[in-house]
Amino acid sequence: MTIAILGTGDVGRTLAARLAELGRPVVLGTRDPETTRGRPVNESANMEDWLAAHPGVSLATFAEAAAAAPELVIHAANGASALDVLRAAGSANLAGKVLLDVSNPLDFSAGFPPRLFTDSTESLAERIQAAFPDTRVVKSLNTVTAALMVRPDTLADGAHTIFVSGDDAAAKHLVTELLRELGHSDVLDLGELASARGPELYLPLWLRLYQVFGRAEFGIKVVR
Protein backbone atom coordinates (compact mmCIF):
# COMPACT_ATOMS: atom_id res chain seq x y z
CA MET A 1 0.00 0.00 0.00
CA THR A 2 1.50 3.31 -1.08
CA ILE A 3 2.92 5.58 1.61
CA ALA A 4 3.25 9.32 1.08
CA ILE A 5 6.25 11.12 2.56
CA LEU A 6 6.08 14.91 2.55
CA GLY A 7 9.53 16.47 2.38
CA THR A 8 12.54 15.50 0.26
CA GLY A 9 15.34 16.39 2.67
CA ASP A 10 17.55 13.89 4.45
CA VAL A 11 14.74 12.61 6.69
CA GLY A 12 12.23 12.17 3.86
CA ARG A 13 14.70 10.48 1.52
CA THR A 14 16.06 8.17 4.25
CA LEU A 15 12.56 7.02 5.21
CA ALA A 16 11.57 6.66 1.55
CA ALA A 17 14.62 4.58 0.61
CA ARG A 18 14.16 2.18 3.51
CA LEU A 19 10.39 1.76 3.11
CA ALA A 20 10.85 1.12 -0.63
CA GLU A 21 13.54 -1.43 0.24
CA LEU A 22 10.98 -3.11 2.52
CA GLY A 23 8.61 -3.37 -0.44
CA ARG A 24 6.38 -0.39 0.27
CA PRO A 25 5.78 1.90 -2.72
CA VAL A 26 6.55 5.49 -1.72
CA VAL A 27 5.49 8.78 -3.24
CA LEU A 28 7.69 11.62 -2.06
CA GLY A 29 5.87 14.92 -1.95
CA THR A 30 7.49 18.28 -2.66
CA ARG A 31 6.32 21.79 -3.52
CA ASP A 32 7.59 21.84 -7.11
CA PRO A 33 8.80 18.47 -8.44
CA GLU A 34 10.70 19.96 -11.38
CA THR A 35 12.73 22.25 -9.14
CA THR A 36 13.33 19.42 -6.67
CA ARG A 37 14.62 17.07 -9.41
CA GLY A 38 17.48 19.46 -10.15
CA ARG A 39 18.39 20.04 -6.49
CA PRO A 40 21.64 18.44 -5.25
CA VAL A 41 21.25 15.72 -2.58
CA ASN A 42 25.01 15.45 -1.97
CA GLU A 43 28.25 16.57 -3.66
CA SER A 44 27.89 14.27 -6.65
CA ALA A 45 24.19 13.70 -7.24
CA ASN A 46 20.98 15.62 -7.62
CA MET A 47 17.45 14.44 -6.83
CA GLU A 48 17.00 13.13 -10.39
CA ASP A 49 19.98 10.80 -9.86
CA TRP A 50 18.66 9.77 -6.44
CA LEU A 51 15.27 8.87 -7.89
CA ALA A 52 16.93 6.81 -10.64
CA ALA A 53 18.74 4.84 -7.94
CA HIS A 54 15.50 4.29 -5.97
CA PRO A 55 12.97 2.85 -8.44
CA GLY A 56 10.41 2.21 -5.66
CA VAL A 57 10.16 5.92 -4.97
CA SER A 58 8.38 8.44 -7.18
CA LEU A 59 8.19 12.22 -6.89
CA ALA A 60 5.02 14.30 -6.98
CA THR A 61 3.50 17.45 -5.55
CA PHE A 62 2.48 17.47 -1.89
CA ALA A 63 -1.17 17.14 -2.94
CA GLU A 64 -0.54 14.33 -5.44
CA ALA A 65 1.53 12.42 -2.91
CA ALA A 66 -1.09 12.72 -0.14
CA ALA A 67 -3.85 11.73 -2.57
CA ALA A 68 -1.88 8.63 -3.67
CA ALA A 69 -1.58 7.23 -0.13
CA PRO A 70 -4.78 5.51 1.01
CA GLU A 71 -3.81 5.15 4.66
CA LEU A 72 -0.52 6.67 5.80
CA VAL A 73 1.13 10.05 5.18
CA ILE A 74 4.45 10.88 6.86
CA HIS A 75 5.32 14.51 7.52
CA ALA A 76 9.11 14.67 7.18
CA ALA A 77 9.64 18.34 6.26
CA ASN A 78 11.00 20.94 8.69
CA GLY A 79 8.77 21.61 11.66
CA ALA A 80 8.73 25.32 10.87
CA SER A 81 7.04 24.65 7.52
CA ALA A 82 4.76 21.84 8.69
CA LEU A 83 1.47 23.70 8.46
CA ASP A 84 2.34 25.21 5.05
CA VAL A 85 3.33 21.80 3.70
CA LEU A 86 0.16 20.16 5.02
CA ARG A 87 -2.04 22.94 3.64
CA ALA A 88 -0.37 22.37 0.26
CA ALA A 89 -1.10 18.63 0.62
CA GLY A 90 -4.72 19.59 1.19
CA SER A 91 -7.03 18.71 4.06
CA ALA A 92 -9.25 16.63 1.75
CA ASN A 93 -6.25 14.50 0.76
CA LEU A 94 -5.36 14.00 4.42
CA ALA A 95 -8.86 13.43 5.83
CA GLY A 96 -9.36 10.13 7.64
CA LYS A 97 -5.72 9.14 7.10
CA VAL A 98 -2.96 8.58 9.61
CA LEU A 99 -0.44 11.41 9.60
CA LEU A 100 2.85 10.42 11.19
CA ASP A 101 4.69 13.60 12.16
CA VAL A 102 8.43 13.06 12.68
CA SER A 103 9.38 16.76 12.68
CA ASN A 104 10.42 19.10 15.49
CA PRO A 105 9.41 22.66 16.42
CA LEU A 106 12.87 24.08 15.69
CA ASP A 107 13.55 27.68 14.72
CA PHE A 108 16.92 27.98 12.96
CA SER A 109 16.54 31.72 12.26
CA ALA A 110 19.12 32.64 14.91
CA GLY A 111 21.62 29.93 13.88
CA PHE A 112 22.75 26.78 15.67
CA PRO A 113 21.61 25.49 18.06
CA PRO A 114 18.04 26.24 17.00
CA ARG A 115 15.42 27.36 19.49
CA LEU A 116 12.05 25.76 20.04
CA PHE A 117 9.16 27.78 18.60
CA THR A 118 6.73 26.15 21.04
CA ASP A 119 6.67 26.35 24.84
CA SER A 120 6.02 23.61 27.39
CA THR A 121 2.23 24.02 27.22
CA GLU A 122 1.84 22.90 23.60
CA SER A 123 3.47 20.83 20.87
CA LEU A 124 3.82 21.04 17.13
CA ALA A 125 1.92 17.76 16.89
CA GLU A 126 -1.07 19.34 18.63
CA ARG A 127 -0.92 22.41 16.36
CA ILE A 128 -1.06 20.09 13.35
CA GLN A 129 -3.97 18.13 14.82
CA ALA A 130 -5.87 21.36 15.54
CA ALA A 131 -5.35 22.57 11.97
CA PHE A 132 -6.37 19.19 10.45
CA PRO A 133 -9.05 17.81 12.77
CA ASP A 134 -10.13 15.09 10.30
CA THR A 135 -6.61 13.64 10.16
CA ARG A 136 -5.34 11.13 12.74
CA VAL A 137 -2.04 12.62 13.87
CA VAL A 138 0.60 10.42 15.50
CA LYS A 139 3.93 11.73 16.74
CA SER A 140 6.99 9.49 16.69
CA LEU A 141 10.64 9.15 15.57
CA ASN A 142 11.36 12.87 16.20
CA THR A 143 13.93 11.99 18.90
CA VAL A 144 16.51 10.36 16.62
CA THR A 145 18.48 11.18 13.50
CA ALA A 146 17.15 9.88 10.15
CA ALA A 147 19.63 7.00 9.94
CA LEU A 148 18.42 5.61 13.28
CA MET A 149 14.76 5.99 12.33
CA VAL A 150 15.25 3.27 9.72
CA ARG A 151 18.26 1.32 11.12
CA PRO A 152 17.72 1.32 14.88
CA ASP A 153 19.97 -1.71 15.43
CA THR A 154 23.24 0.01 14.57
CA LEU A 155 24.17 1.38 18.02
CA ALA A 156 26.89 -0.51 19.89
CA ASP A 157 25.20 0.17 23.24
CA GLY A 158 21.99 -1.55 22.12
CA ALA A 159 18.38 -0.60 21.57
CA HIS A 160 17.00 2.87 22.18
CA THR A 161 13.44 3.82 23.06
CA ILE A 162 11.08 5.30 20.48
CA PHE A 163 8.05 7.20 21.79
CA VAL A 164 4.56 7.23 20.25
CA SER A 165 1.84 9.80 21.00
CA GLY A 166 -1.62 10.12 19.50
CA ASP A 167 -5.31 10.45 20.24
CA ASP A 168 -6.39 7.62 17.89
CA ALA A 169 -5.53 4.11 19.13
CA ALA A 170 -5.85 2.48 15.69
CA ALA A 171 -3.58 5.13 14.18
CA LYS A 172 -0.97 4.52 16.89
CA HIS A 173 -1.24 0.79 16.27
CA LEU A 174 -0.57 1.26 12.55
CA VAL A 175 2.47 3.42 13.30
CA THR A 176 3.74 0.98 15.92
CA GLU A 177 3.53 -1.87 13.38
CA LEU A 178 5.55 0.24 10.95
CA LEU A 179 8.13 0.99 13.66
CA ARG A 180 8.50 -2.72 14.39
CA GLU A 181 8.92 -3.39 10.67
CA LEU A 182 11.73 -0.83 10.68
CA GLY A 183 13.38 -2.78 13.51
CA HIS A 184 12.40 -0.78 16.59
CA SER A 185 12.21 -3.18 19.53
CA ASP A 186 11.50 -0.66 22.33
CA VAL A 187 8.40 1.32 21.34
CA LEU A 188 6.75 3.20 24.21
CA ASP A 189 3.19 4.54 23.98
CA LEU A 190 3.14 7.83 25.93
CA GLY A 191 -0.63 8.29 25.61
CA GLU A 192 -2.64 11.02 23.94
CA LEU A 193 -1.21 13.43 21.39
CA ALA A 194 -0.49 16.10 24.03
CA SER A 195 2.16 13.73 25.41
CA ALA A 196 4.24 14.66 22.34
CA ARG A 197 5.27 17.74 24.32
CA GLY A 198 7.75 15.55 26.20
CA PRO A 199 9.64 14.15 23.19
CA GLU A 200 9.54 17.55 21.45
CA LEU A 201 10.99 19.33 24.51
CA TYR A 202 13.72 16.68 24.61
CA LEU A 203 15.23 18.29 21.50
CA PRO A 204 17.44 20.82 23.33
CA LEU A 205 19.06 17.89 25.19
CA TRP A 206 19.40 16.02 21.89
CA LEU A 207 21.07 19.06 20.32
CA ARG A 208 23.50 19.35 23.24
CA LEU A 209 24.37 15.64 23.07
CA TYR A 210 24.98 16.09 19.34
CA GLN A 211 27.43 18.89 20.13
CA VAL A 212 29.16 16.83 22.85
CA PHE A 213 29.50 13.66 20.74
CA GLY A 214 30.10 15.38 17.39
CA ARG A 215 27.72 12.94 15.73
CA ALA A 216 23.99 12.33 15.54
CA GLU A 217 23.96 8.55 15.89
CA PHE A 218 22.74 8.17 19.47
CA GLY A 219 19.48 7.58 21.28
CA ILE A 220 18.08 7.33 24.76
CA LYS A 221 16.88 4.12 26.37
CA VAL A 222 14.34 4.36 29.17
CA VAL A 223 15.58 2.05 31.94
CA ARG A 224 13.63 0.95 34.99
Next chain:
Amino acid sequence: MTIAILGTGDVGRTLAARLAELGRPVVLGTRDPETTRGRPVNESANMEDWLAAHPGVSLATFAEAAAAAPELVIHAANGASALDVLRAAGSANLAGKVLLDVSNPLDFSAGFPPRLFTDSTESLAERIQAAFPDTRVVKSLNTVTAALMVRPDTLADGAHTIFVSGDDAAAKHLVTELLRELGHSDVLDLGELASARGPELYLPLWLRLYQVFGRAEFGIKVVR
Protein backbone atom coordinates in the same frame (compact mmCIF):
# COMPACT_ATOMS: atom_id res chain seq x y z
CA MET B 1 34.07 17.82 55.25
CA THR B 2 30.60 19.12 56.08
CA ILE B 3 28.08 19.37 53.24
CA ALA B 4 25.12 21.74 53.44
CA ILE B 5 21.82 20.66 51.91
CA LEU B 6 19.20 23.37 51.54
CA GLY B 7 15.68 21.96 51.69
CA THR B 8 14.23 19.33 54.04
CA GLY B 9 11.75 17.69 51.67
CA ASP B 10 12.10 14.20 50.25
CA VAL B 11 15.05 15.14 48.04
CA GLY B 12 16.98 16.93 50.78
CA ARG B 13 16.39 14.20 53.37
CA THR B 14 17.24 11.39 50.95
CA LEU B 15 20.52 13.03 49.95
CA ALA B 16 21.34 13.86 53.58
CA ALA B 17 20.68 10.34 54.84
CA ARG B 18 22.88 8.72 52.18
CA LEU B 19 25.74 11.21 52.44
CA ALA B 20 25.75 10.81 56.23
CA GLU B 21 25.79 7.04 55.73
CA LEU B 22 28.85 7.52 53.51
CA GLY B 23 30.53 9.35 56.37
CA ARG B 24 29.95 12.92 55.28
CA PRO B 25 28.60 15.21 58.02
CA VAL B 26 25.52 17.00 56.73
CA VAL B 27 23.80 20.17 57.88
CA LEU B 28 20.28 20.41 56.53
CA GLY B 29 19.14 23.98 56.02
CA THR B 30 15.57 25.18 56.46
CA ARG B 31 13.82 28.50 56.92
CA ASP B 32 12.76 27.98 60.55
CA PRO B 33 14.31 24.93 62.24
CA GLU B 34 11.80 24.86 65.12
CA THR B 35 8.83 24.76 62.74
CA THR B 36 10.56 22.15 60.60
CA ARG B 37 11.26 19.87 63.60
CA GLY B 38 7.53 19.51 64.21
CA ARG B 39 6.64 18.88 60.57
CA PRO B 40 5.61 15.31 59.62
CA VAL B 41 7.94 13.49 57.23
CA ASN B 42 5.57 10.53 56.83
CA GLU B 43 2.46 9.11 58.52
CA SER B 44 4.25 8.10 61.70
CA ALA B 45 7.19 10.43 62.19
CA ASN B 46 8.03 14.10 62.24
CA MET B 47 11.34 15.75 61.40
CA GLU B 48 12.44 15.54 65.05
CA ASP B 49 12.09 11.74 64.89
CA TRP B 50 13.86 11.66 61.53
CA LEU B 51 16.82 13.62 62.91
CA ALA B 52 17.05 11.30 65.91
CA ALA B 53 17.34 8.38 63.49
CA HIS B 54 20.03 10.14 61.46
CA PRO B 55 22.72 11.24 63.92
CA GLY B 56 25.06 12.37 61.11
CA VAL B 57 22.59 15.02 60.05
CA SER B 58 21.90 18.25 61.94
CA LEU B 59 19.30 20.93 61.27
CA ALA B 60 19.97 24.67 61.03
CA THR B 61 18.80 27.77 59.25
CA PHE B 62 19.64 28.17 55.56
CA ALA B 63 22.35 30.68 56.48
CA GLU B 64 23.86 28.55 59.27
CA ALA B 65 23.90 25.50 57.01
CA ALA B 66 25.60 27.32 54.14
CA ALA B 67 28.13 28.87 56.52
CA ALA B 68 28.97 25.45 57.99
CA ALA B 69 29.92 23.93 54.63
CA PRO B 70 33.42 24.95 53.51
CA GLU B 71 33.14 23.66 49.97
CA LEU B 72 29.83 22.20 48.83
CA VAL B 73 26.22 23.38 49.21
CA ILE B 74 23.39 21.38 47.59
CA HIS B 75 20.19 23.16 46.61
CA ALA B 76 17.44 20.56 47.11
CA ALA B 77 14.40 22.78 47.68
CA ASN B 78 11.68 23.33 45.08
CA GLY B 79 12.83 25.11 41.96
CA ALA B 80 10.16 27.76 42.38
CA SER B 81 11.67 28.86 45.71
CA ALA B 82 15.33 28.47 44.71
CA LEU B 83 16.25 32.15 44.62
CA ASP B 84 14.42 32.87 47.91
CA VAL B 85 16.15 29.96 49.62
CA LEU B 86 19.56 31.00 48.32
CA ARG B 87 19.02 34.62 49.34
CA ALA B 88 18.16 33.37 52.83
CA ALA B 89 21.37 31.29 52.78
CA GLY B 90 23.19 34.52 51.97
CA SER B 91 25.53 35.31 49.11
CA ALA B 92 28.46 35.72 51.52
CA ASN B 93 27.91 32.20 52.84
CA LEU B 94 27.81 30.85 49.29
CA ALA B 95 30.69 32.85 47.79
CA GLY B 96 33.49 30.77 46.30
CA LYS B 97 31.67 27.53 47.08
CA VAL B 98 30.28 24.89 44.76
CA LEU B 99 26.49 25.01 44.60
CA LEU B 100 25.01 21.79 43.25
CA ASP B 101 21.47 22.53 42.06
CA VAL B 102 19.31 19.41 41.76
CA SER B 103 15.97 21.25 41.44
CA ASN B 104 13.68 21.81 38.47
CA PRO B 105 11.84 24.90 37.16
CA LEU B 106 8.40 23.44 37.88
CA ASP B 107 5.28 25.50 38.53
CA PHE B 108 2.67 23.45 40.39
CA SER B 109 0.20 26.35 40.71
CA ALA B 110 -2.12 24.84 38.09
CA GLY B 111 -1.95 21.29 39.49
CA PHE B 112 -0.36 18.14 38.08
CA PRO B 113 1.46 17.85 35.78
CA PRO B 114 3.33 21.04 36.61
CA ARG B 115 4.42 23.48 33.91
CA LEU B 116 7.93 24.76 33.36
CA PHE B 117 8.39 28.37 34.48
CA THR B 118 11.35 28.77 32.10
CA ASP B 119 11.40 28.59 28.30
CA SER B 120 13.93 26.93 26.01
CA THR B 121 16.24 29.96 25.98
CA GLU B 122 17.17 29.83 29.66
CA SER B 123 17.43 27.52 32.65
CA LEU B 124 16.89 27.77 36.37
CA ALA B 125 20.57 26.92 36.84
CA GLU B 126 21.56 30.00 34.82
CA ARG B 127 19.14 32.20 36.80
CA ILE B 128 20.80 31.02 40.02
CA GLN B 129 24.27 31.64 38.62
CA ALA B 130 23.29 35.15 37.49
CA ALA B 131 21.90 35.95 40.96
CA PHE B 132 24.98 34.53 42.74
CA PRO B 133 27.93 35.31 40.45
CA ASP B 134 30.54 34.47 43.12
CA THR B 135 29.16 30.94 43.56
CA ARG B 136 30.20 28.05 41.30
CA VAL B 137 26.89 26.57 40.16
CA VAL B 138 26.73 22.99 38.88
CA LYS B 139 23.53 21.35 37.67
CA SER B 140 23.06 17.63 38.06
CA LEU B 141 20.73 14.88 39.35
CA ASN B 142 17.57 16.82 38.40
CA THR B 143 16.54 14.11 35.92
CA VAL B 144 15.85 11.34 38.45
CA THR B 145 13.76 10.79 41.57
CA ALA B 146 15.48 11.19 44.95
CA ALA B 147 15.86 7.44 45.56
CA LEU B 148 17.82 7.04 42.31
CA MET B 149 20.04 10.03 43.06
CA VAL B 150 21.56 8.08 45.94
CA ARG B 151 20.95 4.44 44.87
CA PRO B 152 21.48 4.46 41.10
CA ASP B 153 22.15 0.71 40.93
CA THR B 154 18.61 -0.39 41.76
CA LEU B 155 17.12 -0.48 38.24
CA ALA B 156 16.68 -3.91 36.68
CA ASP B 157 17.51 -2.55 33.21
CA GLY B 158 20.92 -1.30 34.35
CA ALA B 159 22.70 2.01 34.66
CA HIS B 160 21.16 5.31 33.66
CA THR B 161 22.96 8.46 32.54
CA ILE B 162 23.41 11.44 34.88
CA PHE B 163 24.18 14.79 33.25
CA VAL B 164 26.50 17.48 34.64
CA SER B 165 26.54 21.13 33.52
CA GLY B 166 28.64 24.00 34.85
CA ASP B 167 30.98 26.83 33.91
CA ASP B 168 33.67 25.89 36.46
CA ALA B 169 35.67 22.77 35.61
CA ALA B 170 36.92 22.20 39.18
CA ALA B 171 33.39 22.51 40.53
CA LYS B 172 32.15 19.96 37.99
CA HIS B 173 35.01 17.67 38.95
CA LEU B 174 34.04 17.86 42.63
CA VAL B 175 30.41 17.08 41.82
CA THR B 176 31.42 14.23 39.51
CA GLU B 177 33.50 12.67 42.29
CA LEU B 178 30.50 12.90 44.59
CA LEU B 179 28.29 11.28 41.94
CA ARG B 180 30.73 8.40 41.58
CA GLU B 181 30.80 8.00 45.36
CA LEU B 182 27.00 7.72 45.23
CA GLY B 183 27.38 4.94 42.68
CA HIS B 184 26.74 6.70 39.38
CA SER B 185 28.71 4.91 36.68
CA ASP B 186 27.49 6.87 33.63
CA VAL B 187 28.17 10.56 34.29
CA LEU B 188 28.06 12.76 31.18
CA ASP B 189 29.54 16.27 31.13
CA LEU B 190 27.28 18.37 28.88
CA GLY B 191 29.52 21.45 28.99
CA GLU B 192 28.88 24.92 30.29
CA LEU B 193 26.04 25.79 32.66
CA ALA B 194 23.72 26.82 29.81
CA SER B 195 23.67 23.16 28.77
CA ALA B 196 21.43 22.59 31.83
CA ARG B 197 18.56 23.76 29.60
CA GLY B 198 18.52 20.29 28.06
CA PRO B 199 18.11 18.25 31.26
CA GLU B 200 15.65 20.82 32.66
CA LEU B 201 13.50 20.69 29.50
CA TYR B 202 13.52 16.90 29.78
CA LEU B 203 11.19 17.21 32.77
CA PRO B 204 7.91 17.16 30.79
CA LEU B 205 9.00 13.81 29.30
CA TRP B 206 9.97 12.60 32.78
CA LEU B 207 6.56 13.63 34.12
CA ARG B 208 4.80 11.79 31.30
CA LEU B 209 6.87 8.64 31.85
CA TYR B 210 5.97 8.86 35.55
CA GLN B 211 2.28 8.94 34.57
CA VAL B 212 2.70 6.01 32.16
CA PHE B 213 4.68 3.80 34.58
CA GLY B 214 2.89 4.87 37.76
CA ARG B 215 6.22 5.10 39.56
CA ALA B 216 9.22 7.40 39.65
CA GLU B 217 11.99 4.79 39.66
CA PHE B 218 13.25 5.06 36.09
CA GLY B 219 15.99 6.84 34.21
CA ILE B 220 17.30 7.35 30.71
CA LYS B 221 20.50 5.87 29.37
CA VAL B 222 22.22 7.58 26.47
CA VAL B 223 23.14 4.84 23.99
CA ARG B 224 25.42 5.20 20.98
